[in-house]
Amino acid sequence: MGAYIAVDVGGTQIRVAVFPQEGIEPLRQKKILTFHKNDAPELRIIDLIAELWPANEKVLGIGVAAPGPLDPKAGVIVMAPNIPAWTNLPLRELIHQRFGAPVTLGNDANLAAVGEWKFGAGRGHENLIYLTISTGIGGGVICDGRLLLGQSGFAAELGHVTLLPDGPLCSCGQPGHLEAISSGTGIANFVTAELAKGVPSSLAPDPYPSARDITLAAQKGDALAMAALNRAGKYLGLGLANFLQIFNPSIIILGGGVSQSGDLLLKPMKASLNERVMGPEYLTNLTITLAQLGDMAGLLGALALAREL
């Protein structure tokens, strides 16, 4: 029997799992911190793969989900905002040289889309949009049964579309991106600014509440917190209307912590989507749903890619 290894690299954790030739139950898996002492994260990945390497099965492929922008064709991480030392890092080649097995590398949000498509909420769809809404907003798109990559694999940066040309600054430095408005960071920045203006709120004791604090306050009826989620949902719906007209998908899957905020976010999102979409034909046969795989999505997408090696 053969085995596959999937790796999910984040700014906080590295996760490695060994999978059997079929199925999505890991044979074994382990998480470690991305940063520890002075170890380079790429060496920590390699050590963890070695630690979990199966004794009795041949490893048929290794799939790696990593933060981007990265070039999946070249196997190179161009830049990783959360891992500053990674600039033009040939991660695929580093792993391949160490272990010999074929290695494939993909953007984490793209691979989470693949995971949900193959094993989660998107099964059976050929035209799919996946949006992960947490600290930032990442995207992955399946067009006609294939992952959208573009010439160098930098496509589907769905958090980085401009909705307010003079709006708040995004983590990427540009103004008014969807991410700057509707991500956890965008929500928190909005509340912080309103608190600084003196808007009354149960959140006032902490001038920098987190998106999670804000959701909890909104669920208890705090007006400012509710307004913040309403605003995030409204622009999310506007962004989704644009994506419908660009991609005409049959399913939109929402993942990431902020997507768990419930109707306080999703109701204004759907209202805005319905108001802003160009025509009812884009809503025909359209499913909008939450992701099913949680934080396993990227790892399982990496597995799916490895199985295609």
Added chain:
Amino acid sequence: MGAYIAVDVGGTQIRVAVFPQEGIEPLRQKKILTFHKNDAPELRIIDLIAELWPANEKVLGIGVAAPGPLDPKAGVIVMAPNIPAWTNLPLRELIHQRFGAPVTLGNDANLAAVGEWKFGAGRGHENLIYLTISTGIGGGVICDGRLLLGQSGFAAELGHVTLLPDGPLCSCGQPGHLEAISSGTGIANFVTAELAKGVPSSLAPDPYPSARDITLAAQKGDALAMAALNRAGKYLGLGLANFLQIFNPSIIILGGGVSQSGDLLLKPMKASLNERVMGPEYLTNLTITLAQLGDMAGLLGALALAREL
């Protein structure tokens, strides 16, 4: 020898051309008005195909470019803004029943993208964005060597992405779409509104100047006309930055009358694109160029599709 027939249907003209089995020089072609007396446009199309039907060659396929939204998989025109009687019109079946040959139907902007890709400015590219800027703004996208359609063929409505949520109304009824700002109509509406405010301009004698008049005035140095093209170019560049991050193409092709406005439009467009793009990696190996096929693009795209039947 076999032959192919290509049809391009617009709000003003219907064009039919007969092509040989290879090459893009038509054997014969003819244009007629879309509307004449009380003839239904679909019957005028069928009559023109019959008139040009080759006597000695077998017709291997018929490709039709038509206004949309249309469903290329079902062969049905959902709605044609310029041909009001066309609602859920099964145009593919009507033509197929009359002539027996296989028929394929595509959105005109999508097929213009295919035309430029196969025979024009986009040859050799696998990831291509085509934008036609005239009365409206239409789009077509090639992703990894295939035309982007979405689940029902309604994808790539690139003129209908929101750049100014509270901006001017678009032809589709939604506020602030790229088309509402940077199309010929958007440019003309901006100038009309400025003239109504009393802004001085050589265009003032006509309260409703056309985009063409405005371009001519801008070329002569009229400040309002120059500002109008500058504004259109600025938002066009912002839209293109979004499209780069969404599709990561290797080429952007600009077609349509307004794209011929020269540097008065293209310089602010490029400046805005460079300012607004998220990272230099999106500009690597990127060509931005004008379309080469003029008003033959849709017809040649229809030919390309027919040859794949």
